[in-house]
Amino acid sequence: MSFKDCVPQWLNSIKETNNLYVEKIRQKGRSNLNLLDHPNTKNENWRLSNIKRLENFINLPFPDQAKFDYQNKYPIFKNIPKNILQIKIDSLDNPLESLVLPEGVRALNNEEIECYLGHTIDRCNSNNLWPVAINEASTNQVIGLEVKGNNLPTIELVLAANANTFHSTRVLIKVREKTTLNLNEVIIGSSKSSQSNLMEIIVGEEANVHHGIIALGGGNAHLLTNLAVEQKEQSNYSLIALQKGWLFSRFEPHIIQLRGNAKTNLKGLQISTGDDELSTHSYVRFDGPNGELDQLNKAAANDNSHSIFNGAIQVPKVAQKTQAAQLSRNLILSKRAKIDTKPELEIIADDVRCTHGATISQLQEEELFYLRSRGINSKQAYSLLLEGYYKEIISMLPLYSERWSFLNNLL
Amino acid sequence: MLSQDSNLMLEINDLHASIEDKEILTGVNLEVRSGEIHAVMGRNGSGKSTLSKVIAGHPAYVVTSGTVKFNGENLLEMEPEERARIGIFLGFQYPVEIPGVSNLEFLRVATNSRRKELGKEELDTFEFEELVKERLSVVQMNPAFLDRSVNEGFSGGEKKRNEILQMALLEPSISILDETDSGLDIDALRIVASGVNQLSTRTTATILITHYQRLLNEITPDFVHVMAEGAIVKTGGQELAIELENRGYEWIEENIKKINL
Numbered sequence: 001m002s003f004k005d006c007v008p009q010w011l012n013s014i015k016e017t018n019n020l021y022v023e024k025i026r027q028k029g030r031s032n033l034n035l036l037d038h039p040n041t042k043n044e045n046w047r048l049s050n051i052k053r054l055e056n057f058i059n060l061p062f063p064d065q066a067k068f069d070y071q072n073k074y075p076i077f078k079n080i081p082k083n084i085l086q087i088k089i090d091s092l093d094n095p096l097e098s099l100v101l102p103e104g105v106r107a108l109n110n111e112e113i114e115c116y117l118g119h120t121i122d123r124c125n126s127n128n129l130w131p132v133a134i135n136e137a138s139t140n141q142v143i144g145l146e147v148k149g150n151n152l153p154t155i156e157l158v159l160a161a162n163a164n165t166f167h168s169t170r171v172l173i174k175v176r177e178k179t180t181l182n183l184n185e186v187i188i189g190s191s192k193s194s195q196s197n198l199m200e201i202i203v204g205e206e207a208n209v210h211h212g213i214i215a216l217g218g219g220n221a222h223l224l225t226n227l228a229v230e231q232k233e234q235s236n237y238s239l240i241a242l243q244k245g246w247l248f249s250r251f252e253p254h255i256i257q258l259r260g261n262a263k264t265n266l267k268g269l270q271i272s273t274g275d276d277e278l279s280t281h282s283y284v285r286f287d288g289p290n291g292e293l294d295q296l297n298k299a300a301a302n303d304n305s306h307s308i309f310n311g312a313i314q315v316p317k318v319a320q321k322t323q324a325a326q327l328s329r330n331l332i333l334s335k336r337a338k339i340d341t342k343p344e345l346e347i348i349a350d351d352v353r354c355t356h357g358a359t360i361s362q363l364q365e366e367e368l369f370y371l372r373s374r375g376i377n378s379k380q381a382y383s384l385l386l387e388g389y390y391k392e393i394i395s396m397l398p399l400y401s402e403r404w405s406f407l408n409n410l411l
Numbered sequence: 412m413l414s415q416d417s418n419l420m421l422e423i424n425d426l427h428a429s430i431e432d433k434e435i436l437t438g439v440n441l442e443v444r445s446g447e448i449h450a451v452m453g454r455n456g457s458g459k460s461t462l463s464k465v466i467a468g469h470p471a472y473v474v475t476s477g478t479v480k481f482n483g484e485n486l487l488e489m490e491p492e493e494r495a496r497i498g499i500f501l502g503f504q505y506p507v508e509i510p511g512v513s514n515l516e517f518l519r520v521a522t523n524s525r526r527k528e529l530g531k532e533e534l535d536t537f538e539f540e541e542l543v544k545e546r547l548s549v550v551q552m553n554p555a556f557l558d559r560s561v562n563e564g565f566s567g568g569e570k571k572r573n574e575i576l577q578m579a580l581l582e583p584s585i586s587i588l589d590e591t592d593s594g595l596d597i598d599a600l601r602i603v604a605s606g607v608n609q610l611s612t613r614t615t616a617t618i619l620i621t622h623y624q625r626l627l628n629e630i631t632p633d634f635v636h637v638m639a640e641g642a643i644v645k646t647g648g649q650e651l652a653i654e655l656e657n658r659g660y661e662w663i664e665e666n667i668k669k670i671n672l
């Protein structure tokens with residue numbers, strides 16, 4: 001069924017809400033869906049995507065209850081160390097109502113959410129994105145948090161989907177000035193699930209945010225993840241994102257340095273196997289001078305899979321003295337795998353230092369030979385090199401050695 | 412280190428090898444016995460590095476004729492990892508950087524594959540750390556380099572020390588050191604050379620590939636070979652290296668021309 005037919009049906013299947021601000025968000029989403037073209041391959045933003053799979057995305061019912069037993073699949077989630085505040089987010093219940101939040105972490109009330117919500121999306125030019133409209137049209141609740149201070153626990157958001165259902169989650173995090181936050185967002189798909197996640201983060205002046213996204217699919221899972229981040233002056237925002245195991249995954253991080261004078265560090269890793277289609281469409285804009293960006297997006301494509309990277313960077317005239325580096329490094333591991341990469345720099349300012357580049361290669365013969373010349377067999381050498389390739393990114397996840405080193409074996 | 416009971420370890424006979432259909436080795440003959448140190452000298456492009464890579468089994472090179480035997484076994488039928496496990500070590504001229512692969516873990520996996528071949532017990536992480544700390548002293552290497560990725564961001568000297576550290580851990584029977592002296596200052600050269608000397612025994616052999624006499628002041632070779640146009644064209648003792656230093660390679664090449672006439 002085409003979008004033209006299935007979107008109205010899907011909108012009708014969304015249960016009514018008596019929450020006024022949620023209804024406002026939905027109305028905005030619905031009207032945007034009416035205004036925007038549905039994804040199609042004639043549209044540059046969707047040209048490389050498998051639209052058929054995306055149509056399947058919304059052909060799933062909403063869940064009645066959250067029942068996916070992801071803790072058995074990933075036992076690490078049963079064990080929550082003291083330095084982690086774990087928040088399980090589904091599209092039904094508000095987890096903050098049953099949690100005792102530690103000092104420095106506060107749930108935003110409805111008025112505050114109404115006040116802040118959508119602000120960052122506007123700033124980040126994310127309003128005209130179809131996945132954002134889908135998320136807004138299906139919003140059930142908004143998880144809003146304000147964090148403050150330098151002794152905060154690592155916040156671990158777990159977004160897990162039931163099999164054969166559609167999940168929509170929305171999160172807003174306001175990071176106050178001079179705050180240091182470690183945030184891990186764990187997205188777990190299950191058989192034939194669809195997830196639409198939308199997160200806004202406001203990074204206050206002189207704040208440091210270290211944000212990890214670990215998106216693990218499996219069993220024909222679909223994922224649309226949108227992230228909008230606005231950075232105030234002297235802030236540091238660092239994003240480490242992993243995508244693996246999705247039949248269809250589209251990750252769209254949009255980051256704005258509101259007045260420049262901030263640092264942004266983006267690291268991405270897409271590991272595709274089987275028939276997976278994984279993509280990252282990033283957008284970074286500097287609305288002031290002296291901004292810095294260091295971006296590295298890696299992909300490893302195996303079997304019949306397809307990996308896509310589009311990286312747009314805008315440096316307008318106000319953004320003098322910007323320093324931006326973007327690199328897309330890709331490994332193609334089978335003859336049938338496909339990689340598309342498009343780094344895109346738009347520079348209007350004249351006094352900047354910006355570089356970008358892309359490489360697509362196989363595992364280096366010299367590296368393999370070096371390992372083999374030390375007695376390591378070719379299979380083991382191949383694994384070690386891949387592990388190294390992945391580890392360069394995942395080792396930067398918040399709490400990597402304490403919590404995420406198991407990914408080395410999983411990948 | 413020469414002794415009467417030396418065994419023939421490496422036997423290369425009329426070796427021809429090519430890369431991308433271009434013949435580089437045009438008939439190399441060489442015998443190396445246990446306890447011996449051989450130096451192979453020659454101009455850039457004479458085939459020295461190719462010889463070392465062919466012995467170690469680099470897949471880019473095709474052996475078109477000739478034989479290479481190690482302790483009587485046909486080396487050319489073995490994969491590079493098998494050659495390493497039975498005791499052949501190649502010290503790289505340009506050690507490869509491998510981002511993301513921990514140097515310590517790499518060294519442990521490599522050491523265990525050699526230990527398995529030697530019938531020794533494999534070492535777990537803790538046991539290996541003890542061993543590697545002890546061997547670090549051979550090359551006076553900073554333990555901080557163990558926690559980094561293999562050769563990543565190492566200076567030229569640190570990379571070469573890391574090569575000799577691998578040699579110390581793998582305890583090879585024969586080590587082929589390809590321009591281990593290149594890019595080293597005098598102090599680093601002495602440290603690396605001292606490491607090689609400490610590791611040379613009556614039961615091991617070493618082939619040093621070098622351009623310069625200065626390494627041979629630190630490690631005394633039993634034989635010096637000169638390569639030109641893909642073959643060993645002259646063999647002598649250390650005096651040959653000194654003569655080369657004084658007279659250059661042209662002198663050898665003119666001699667070859669005269670013989671060929």
